[in-house]
Amino acid sequence: MKCPFCGEENTKVIDSRPAEENNSIRRRRQCEVCGKRFTTYEKVETIPLIVIKKDDNREPYDRSKIERGIVRSCHKRPVSYDQIVSTVEEIEAEIFNKEEKEISSNEIGEIVMDKIKELDQVAYVRFASVYREFKDVNTFMDELKKFLN
Known part of the structure; x- marks a missing residue:
């Protein structure tokens, strides 16, 4: 996952938990270069109907x-x-x-x-x-x- 602050691709997950009634996963990440933290959400991609x-x-x-x-x-x-x-x-x-x-x-x-x-x-x-x-x-x-x- 690319850091939104410095653009570096090396980030690590520091916390992961269910979100939106277990329909997605919230991940706290930290950039290994600039040290800033940010949140991402992972969701199952559904077929467009x-x-x-x-x-x-x-x-x-x-x-x-x-x-x-x-x-x-x-x-x-x-x-x-x-x-x-x-x-x-x-x-x-x-x-x-x-x-x-x-x-x-x-x-x-x-x-x-x-x-x-x-x-x-x-x-x-x-x-x-x-x-x-x-x-x-x-x-x-x-x-x-x-x-x-």
Whole structure:
């Protein structure tokens, strides 16, 4: 690692510890030439993921969209924010474990629906009503029947 102060390449790690909820490693380093200390972070590089939308447009994967959708569907339900974050992490793990560069928004939606079903039944119905774009009460009832079976 190059020293940001003098540009020397000989630096040593003097302290190392987990950071960002164990998603990265924080390292304190010291330059062997000028003696100055600095901090670096080491993080696993993930595959950039592209989401293929319903209209065939492509956009970069955005975790916050999944989180917002789940938060909205869990509004005024007995679901803690920690449960929501845990669910989003499970969804992300499933998405990234596919190790694909592109994924359809439909596939993501199905994964989200499966995880929300485990989280809260009312939240599941709320999410499904938006995701499946129910046009009338009959399509809503059809989804409820599938859920109850």
